[in-house]
Structure formats: C-alpha cells, structure tokens
Amino acid sequence: MCSGAFGLEAWFSQGRVPAYCSIHPELEAGVQCDICAKLKHAIPVHKSYHCTTKCFVQHWRVHKEMHDKAASAGRNSATENSNGMFRGNTYSNGGETWLEVGRSRCYTPCADDVGLVLRYECSIVDTHTGRAETTSLGSITTSRVRPAPNPPTRRMIPISFPDMKLSHSGGRFTMLSYNLLADLYASAELFDHCPSWALAWSYRKQNLLRELLSYKADIMCLQxxxxxxxxHFLAPELQRAGYTPIFKKKTTEVFTNNSYAIDGCATFFRRDKFSLVKKYEVEFNKAALSLVETLQNPAQKKAALSRLLKDNVALIAVLEATEASRQLICVANTHIHSNPELNDVKLWQVHTLLKGLEKIAASADIPMLVAGDFNSTPGSAAHHLLVNHVVEKNHPDLMNDPFGINKPHEKLVHDLSLASAYSAFADAADTSDEVEKQRQQLDPNYFEPKFSNTTREENLTLDYILYTMNALVPVSLLELPSEAELEQHAPGCRLPCPDFSSDHIALMAEFQYRRHGA
Known part of the structure; x- marks a missing residue:
C-alpha cells in the first residue's frame, strides 16, 4: 500500500498537421502569402494560407487590410503566443513532434493553434516530491483546431424624419428578428455546401449566441x-445576459435523428427595460379547426384540414417599459408556413394573426410591433396585407384558394397602420453615403431588403419587422450586407457557413415613440 499524497498532473500539447485555407477551413492550403510570412509575429500564421490562387485574389482586398493593420501596429515577436499563453518544450511521442502549450486541466485554443491538433495528457504525481509516478495515464487527441468565426460587424445606420415629432417622455429601444435555423431542419442533404462541423449544433449554438449578444437588442424575436x-441553452444563457424569456412551441413534434423534436418562437426582452404584462399564444391549427367546421361536405373537411393544419404558431407579448413613462407595447413574433405552393394558407395565417392583434389594439391603444419569418416574398398577398392593409381582388395569390378560406376578398383588410421598418431607408431624409449604400440593398419595387434568406436556387426576402406608424418611428436600422460582402464569407452566397450559422440574416430596428397626437 502506498503512503503519501498523490495528485493528477495534466498538460496540453500541440501537434503538427497540414495547413488549411483561412477562408475555406475545410480545404487544405495551397498558397501562402509571403507578406504575412514576413509579418508572422503580427499576423497569426493560419491567416496567411489560402486554398488556391483564385481564393487569394478574390479576398485580396480584405487580406491587404490585415497587412496594413499589422504593419501599423508594429508588434514585435515574443516567446508567448498571441494570447500570452504558456509555451513549453518540444518533445517526440510515437514518432510525432509535440509542443507543450499548457499545464492545467483546462485550455482554450488560441490563434497559434489553428490548423493543428491538441493532445491532453495526465499522470499521477507525488504532491510532496513533485515526481511523476507514471509517465502518462493516457491521452486524448482533438480534431484539428479551426479558426473562430469572424463575421463582419454590422452597424446600426441612423436615419431621420425631420417632419415627425418625437416623444421626449418615452425612450428608444431596439428590436431584433432572427430565424436561427433549428437543428432538426439543418440536414446535410439540404445544406450540402456547408462543412459538417459548421452545420453541427455544437458549433452553431456558440456562434449564434455570440452574434445575438453582440447586437445588444432590447427585444429579440427568434424563430x-x-x-x-x-x-437547456438559449434561455439560461440569455437570462444570464439580462433577458427574460418566453416561448411558444409548435403543435406537432418532428421525428429526426432517432428522436422527436419540435421548434417554436422565442421572445426575449431585457428585464431592466421591460416587464411582461400579458402573453397570448396563437395556434393556427385551432383557428383552422374552427374554420373547417363551417364546411358541410365531410370529404371536403378532411381535405381542408390536411391543407390548413401546419402547426405554425405566433407568440404575442404585451410589455411595459420600466422607465418613468411606463409605456406599453405589444410585440408579436411569428413563423408562417413555408410551402411555396400554399400561398392561400400563408395569407390566411397572416390575416388570422392580424385580426387577433386588432382585438388587442381595440382593448388598449398601444403601439404594435410584428416580426418574424413570414415565408412570403415582397409583393405576395401576405406581404400586401401586412404593409398595404388590403389585398387587391385580382392578386395572383387569390387564384389558388380551393376551399375559399380567404373569401370574400373584402375581408382581407386590417386597420393596424403597419409599415415595414426597412422601407424607412427609402423614405428617410438622409443623403449620407452610408444610407445611400443601404438604399442600394433594397428591392426597388417594394423597398424591402433584397434578401434575408439564402437557398440553393436563389436569395429571398422572407423576414420582416413591422411597426405601427402612428405611434413609432424607426431611428436606426441594422445594416444589410450586400451579396458581394456575403460572398467573402459564404461562397456562392449560400448560408449557413462557418461565419454565419443560420440560413437567414438578422434584422434589427431602433424605434422611438411619436409624440401623442403628432
């Protein structure tokens, strides 16, 4: 029997493996930038590699900016890595060369580790003498360390409406809308352009959380x-960041990856800015059941239910500002059905939601915000109803309505005075270069973003933030990326990718209350 005290000694080592492209980390490098090599103490070595000459040329402008910053910084080389982490001795193990990088039970990879593998080893140590009783109890080797996501920073672009009188009693607030791409829909077959490691939820969740927190939105509507x-992840993480969460899941689970899963709409709001007054949950299936009961033919009822029961939901929250004004605001978060062949169902769901919001507005004269993934492009009947408050009788989407769910067409109206937040770029008085640049990212016919979602075939606008014009004014908007800018991070402009972890982009607007009666 041994006497004395023993403990575990742990250390991490870095192994040498081939270099990989800094733009397409799933591809081995074929080109290294000579300038980066000369600035190796100021630029992490992994950023010097590209898969092909074409890749290097396409991304030269951004790459050159890195040279300029490194040269101006004038940093000198050091024996520590870029994070100031410990670097120990080089040793051989089984014919492989390893560099000791840390002596602890935890280690966070840094820029110098990118493209390499890490090994964790431990041994039993006599705590009195410090002598290892065994050379190694075992080891664990990681896969290759990949570069951290580096998406471009999207700024809030200020806009102004000099003729509008703004309230001085109510403060400003921001609202974000973002479809996160649920893991149950993130199949390798559908997103075959995305590396499997970047499509995995274990990777995407941290990237999405980092992005969400970077926006610092006061209200977040997530689909x-x-x-x-x-x-297990989003609610606790965002609660720690100061948000109150509410959630409404869809009404039917989906079988995927040998288990059942279900997604829904989640709304988060900063608890230092708002408190929850009331929550409403909208299940379009319940409304569909009531509608179908009016049909007389049993066969027609069955077919109508098959067409209408799509499990989509909406989550409505009435919030009260914590500031002195105690201003109320109603926030609706929804995800409308996606099948492009069922525009009648999409229109019916949107109309059903708007009728519910009208009832809330009638009970209390409060500003309204409606956000989400409407799966409806600009110019569709659903979009027309949202922003024009009416649908024309001869709209093409009304031609395919086999069960008359949107008839008579005269009922397709609402009086919520909604406007799309991003159309404010077109209406604003500003003539600055940054606002003009954003106007170029709007559809010239409908003044909506040119895209908010990317697919194999095309880029589409499906997501919107809408507000009541008589109560709110947008004062800044999250800038829209151009397809050329997106191409630098997502080859072929296809999302998700290592830097962007959803197939949608986030939209965000900052609002200020209008002066009452103005």
Missing part, C-alpha cells in the same frame, strides 16, 4: 428555436 435548445 426556429428548438425546444430542447431553448430550455
């Missing part, structure tokens, strides 16, 4: 939030 990911 395609998987229920288990909400419960």
């Amino acid at each position: 395609e939030v998987q229920s288990d990911h909400y419960e």
Whole structure:
C-alpha cells in the first residue's frame, strides 16, 4: 500500500498537421502569402494560407487590410503566443513532434493553434516530491483546431424624419428578428455546401449566441428555436445576459435523428427595460379547426384540414417599459408556413394573426410591433396585407384558394397602420453615403431588403419587422450586407457557413415613440 499524497498532473500539447485555407477551413492550403510570412509575429500564421490562387485574389482586398493593420501596429515577436499563453518544450511521442502549450486541466485554443491538433495528457504525481509516478495515464487527441468565426460587424445606420415629432417622455429601444435555423431542419442533404462541423449544433449554438449578444437588442424575436435548445441553452444563457424569456412551441413534434423534436418562437426582452404584462399564444391549427367546421361536405373537411393544419404558431407579448413613462407595447413574433405552393394558407395565417392583434389594439391603444419569418416574398398577398392593409381582388395569390378560406376578398383588410421598418431607408431624409449604400440593398419595387434568406436556387426576402406608424418611428436600422460582402464569407452566397450559422440574416430596428397626437 502506498503512503503519501498523490495528485493528477495534466498538460496540453500541440501537434503538427497540414495547413488549411483561412477562408475555406475545410480545404487544405495551397498558397501562402509571403507578406504575412514576413509579418508572422503580427499576423497569426493560419491567416496567411489560402486554398488556391483564385481564393487569394478574390479576398485580396480584405487580406491587404490585415497587412496594413499589422504593419501599423508594429508588434514585435515574443516567446508567448498571441494570447500570452504558456509555451513549453518540444518533445517526440510515437514518432510525432509535440509542443507543450499548457499545464492545467483546462485550455482554450488560441490563434497559434489553428490548423493543428491538441493532445491532453495526465499522470499521477507525488504532491510532496513533485515526481511523476507514471509517465502518462493516457491521452486524448482533438480534431484539428479551426479558426473562430469572424463575421463582419454590422452597424446600426441612423436615419431621420425631420417632419415627425418625437416623444421626449418615452425612450428608444431596439428590436431584433432572427430565424436561427433549428437543428432538426439543418440536414446535410439540404445544406450540402456547408462543412459538417459548421452545420453541427455544437458549433452553431456558440456562434449564434455570440452574434445575438453582440447586437445588444432590447427585444429579440427568434424563430426556429428548438425546444430542447431553448430550455437547456438559449434561455439560461440569455437570462444570464439580462433577458427574460418566453416561448411558444409548435403543435406537432418532428421525428429526426432517432428522436422527436419540435421548434417554436422565442421572445426575449431585457428585464431592466421591460416587464411582461400579458402573453397570448396563437395556434393556427385551432383557428383552422374552427374554420373547417363551417364546411358541410365531410370529404371536403378532411381535405381542408390536411391543407390548413401546419402547426405554425405566433407568440404575442404585451410589455411595459420600466422607465418613468411606463409605456406599453405589444410585440408579436411569428413563423408562417413555408410551402411555396400554399400561398392561400400563408395569407390566411397572416390575416388570422392580424385580426387577433386588432382585438388587442381595440382593448388598449398601444403601439404594435410584428416580426418574424413570414415565408412570403415582397409583393405576395401576405406581404400586401401586412404593409398595404388590403389585398387587391385580382392578386395572383387569390387564384389558388380551393376551399375559399380567404373569401370574400373584402375581408382581407386590417386597420393596424403597419409599415415595414426597412422601407424607412427609402423614405428617410438622409443623403449620407452610408444610407445611400443601404438604399442600394433594397428591392426597388417594394423597398424591402433584397434578401434575408439564402437557398440553393436563389436569395429571398422572407423576414420582416413591422411597426405601427402612428405611434413609432424607426431611428436606426441594422445594416444589410450586400451579396458581394456575403460572398467573402459564404461562397456562392449560400448560408449557413462557418461565419454565419443560420440560413437567414438578422434584422434589427431602433424605434422611438411619436409624440401623442403628432
């Protein structure tokens, strides 16, 4: 029997493997920048590699900016890595060369580790003498360390409306809308352009959380939030960041990856700015059941239910500002059905939601915000109803309505005075270069973003933030990336990718209350 005290000694080592492209980390490098090599103490070595000459040329402008910054910084070489982490001795093990990088039970990879593998080893140590009793109890080797996501920073672009009188009693607030791409829909077949490691939820969740926190939104309306990911990750993480969460899941689970999963809409609001007054949950299936009961033919009822029961939901929250004004605001977060062949169902769901919001507005004269993934492009009947408050009788989407769910067409109206936030770029008085640049990212016919979602075939606008014009004014908007800018991070402009972890982009607007009666 041994006497004395023993403990575990742990250390991490870095192994040498081939270099990989800094733009397409799934591809081995074929080109290294000579300038980066000369500035190796100021630029992490992994950023010097590209897969092909074409890749290097395409991304030269951004790459050159890195040279300029490194040269101006004038940093000198050091024996520590870029994070100031410990670097120990080089040793051989089984014919492989390893560099000791840390002596602890935890280690956070840094820029110098990118493209390499890490090994964790431990041994039993006599705590009195410090002598190892065994050379190694075992080791664990990681996969290759990949570069951290580096998406471009999207700024809020100020806009102004000099003729509008703004309230001085109510402060400003920001609202974000974002479809996160639920893991149950993130199949390798559908997103075959995305490396498997970048499509995995274990990678995407941290990237999405980092992005969400970077926006610092006061209210967040998120769609395609998987229920288990909400419960075990998003809700606790965002609660720690100061948000109050509410969630409404869809009404039917989906079988995927040998288990059942379900997604829904999640709304988060900063608890230092708002408190929850009331929550409403909209299940379009319940409304569909009531509608179908009016049909007389049993066969027609069955067919109508098959067409209408799509499990989509909306989550409505009435919030009260914590500031002195105690201003109320109603926030609706929804995800409308996606099938492009069922425009009648999309229109019916949007109309059903708007009728519910009208009832809330009638009970209390409060500003309204409506956000989400409407799966409806600009110019569709659903979009017309949202922003024009009416649908023309001869609109093409009304031609395909086999069960008359949107008839008579005269009922397709609402009086919520909604406007799309991003159309404010077109209406604003500003003539600055940054606003003009954003106007170039709007569809010239409908003044909506040119895209908010990317697919194999095309880029589409499906997401919107809408507000009541008689109560709110947008004062800044999150800038829209151009396709050329997106191409630098997502080859072929296809999302998701290592830097952008959803197939949608986030939209965000900052609002200020209008002066009452103005």
